Amino acid sequence: MAIHLVLALAFHAALTSGAELVVPVDGKVASIIATVAAASSGDTVVVPAGRWTNCSEPIVGLGSGVAITVTGAGAADTIIDCEGTGRILDGSTDFDGWVMEDMAMINGGGAIDDADARAGCIRVRSGCHLTLRRVELMGCTLGGARTGTYKGGAIHVANNAYLALVDVVIRDSTVTTVGSGQGGALASAADTVISFDNVTISGCGAHSGGGLWIAGSKVYIHGAGLLVEGNSAADTAGGAYFRAGTEFFGAGPLIVRNNAAGGDGGGVLFRVATTNGTIASIVATGNSAGGCGGGINWGHDAPITVTGGVVASGNSATDGGGVCFTQGRREVTVFLDASSNVTSNTASRHGGGIYIAASSTDMVLDGTYVSDNTAADGSGIFIEGSSNVKPSLWGVIITRNFSPTGGALALGDFPSASVDTAGSSSCGNYGGNNEAVDVHCHGDSRFVNPVAGGCTQGSRCLRADSACDHAATCASASQS
Ligand SMILES: *[C@@H]1O[C@H](CO)[C@@H](O)[C@H](O)[C@H]1NC(C)=O
Ligand SMILES: *[C@@H]1O[C@H](CO)[C@@H](O)[C@H](O)[C@H]1NC(C)=O
Ligand SMILES: *[C@@H]1O[C@H](CO)[C@@H](O)[C@H](O)[C@H]1NC(C)=O
Ligand SMILES: *[C@@H]1O[C@H](CO)[C@@H](O)[C@H](O)[C@H]1NC(C)=O
Secondary structure (H helix, E strand, O other), X not given: OHHHHHHHHXXXXXXXXXXXXXXXXXXXXXXHHHHHHOOOOOOEEEOXXXXXXXXXXXXXXXXXXXXXXXXXXXXXXXXXXXXXXXXXXXXXXOOEEEEEEEEEEEOOEEEOOOOOOEOOOEEEOOOOEEEEEEEEEEOOEEEEOOXXXXXXXXXXEOOOOEEEEEEEEEEOOEEEEOOEEEOOOEEEOOOOEEEEEEEEEEOOEEOXXXXXXXOOOEEEEEEEEEEEEOOEEOOOOOOEEEOOOOEEEOOOOEEEEOOXXXXXXXXXXXXXXXXXXXXXXXXXEOOEXXXXXXXXXXXXXXXXXXXXXXXXXXXXXXXXXXXXXEOOOOOOEEEEOOOOEEEOOEEEEEOOOEEEOOOOOOEEEEOOEEEOOEOOEOOOEEEOOOOOOOOEEEOOEEEOOEEOOOOOEEEOOOOOOEEEOOOOEEOOOEEOOOOOOOEEEOOOOEEEOOOOOOOOOOOOEOOOOOOOOOOOOOOOOOEO
């Protein structure tokens, strides 16, 4: 044991080039600040176990070219508790490659009544380059009586900054304001780089983007990925809101679970066609939305490639219980493929599994499995009628969905709408509308390569009794 400890210390010393400065154990954040001020590049500032209070002054950096590590005894033991007195850290170009690790940072923020209300706990300004590792942020708040836009309950990242979060938890943090509050855990401006590697965002709340509100940044999701869980937004995007110009990289999963939005996008909302890049996989379960897209609201046909597929299951919404595609105006892109499945979601109105809005032009589902969803109509997939809507549903399987009054694949009423259903099957669905339980056309709509029993203009389609699998067409279906 003793030998192991000596070896471990020797090994540690060999790796650490700079000096180690230990903060005197007096529980004052001012002492951390004073010790940091004495450090040089490459040094490690050790914050021993204990509770450190009084954030009347934030920790500030040491300037360009001075990178240090501030290390605690672990998130359960070294706790910086601001008791609602201010921010823990406020960094710009003075933080040049800093690491803060193994500590908890809690209860930062409070009422901030300025026009520039950003960041309850950590403010990452332009030029700041910061990594948080094995850090827990909790109980950060940003609020105030001023009518304005408040951003980032725990963290705000400004343009031209870099923030890496590794093994980090941000929880129970909020933006509450009479105006608009964005990003209960984290909000960012455009042109930033934010990296998530094994990060949990939970129990946070805001007006929009209950957990995350990210504008136009490069977002890396690495390793064990990003879990966004149990957050809520009064308006849009209960879990995470990715806005115009966000670009995704990395091989980690995005998991959104049990988030709730009053408006669109219970779990996650992607907005604007300039949001692009690659996400390894998306799993959306148990989210809810008052508007469209219980699990995912995929806005403006944002061309994001989800290499490992999308699973949307057990979500609910008014329309689009699992996924809502809306406002597309882009070139053909495959959105959900054969590695994707949309199951056991519920919509009170239309599109239990998937809702494709009128303006969603040229979007493609290829080989997706849509089953066990429920909605008044379009229990599997509902496609709004419009001159623009011309989605392609290739090899999609729609089965075991339940619609009390409509059908599993429902198409709105518009003469020049065209829906390509090459290779798709809709069969073995349930509901009260026996004539149209598998395919339900609301009038003058058009299928290209129609599913067996599919609609021609104004027709209705019979239920298929046969089992439904990928190869099957619905042999017993026919037009009435
Ligand atoms: C907090 O620290 C500041 C100096 O940083 C000091 O002036 C103030 O008295 C401290 N407040 C408390 C409650 O200790
Ligand atoms: C992820 O981070 C948490 C701490 O937030 C840690 O307990 C867990 O071991 C990490 N998981 C992996 C796979 O690194
Ligand atoms: C994403 O869009 C930007 C322009 O908005 C473009 O520069 C970039 O190459 C695109 N990235 C990918 C991966 O398509
Ligand atoms: C749907 O996805 C889940 C999770 O990846 C998987 O367990 C299940 O087998 C998939 N179902 C189908 C029919 O592909």
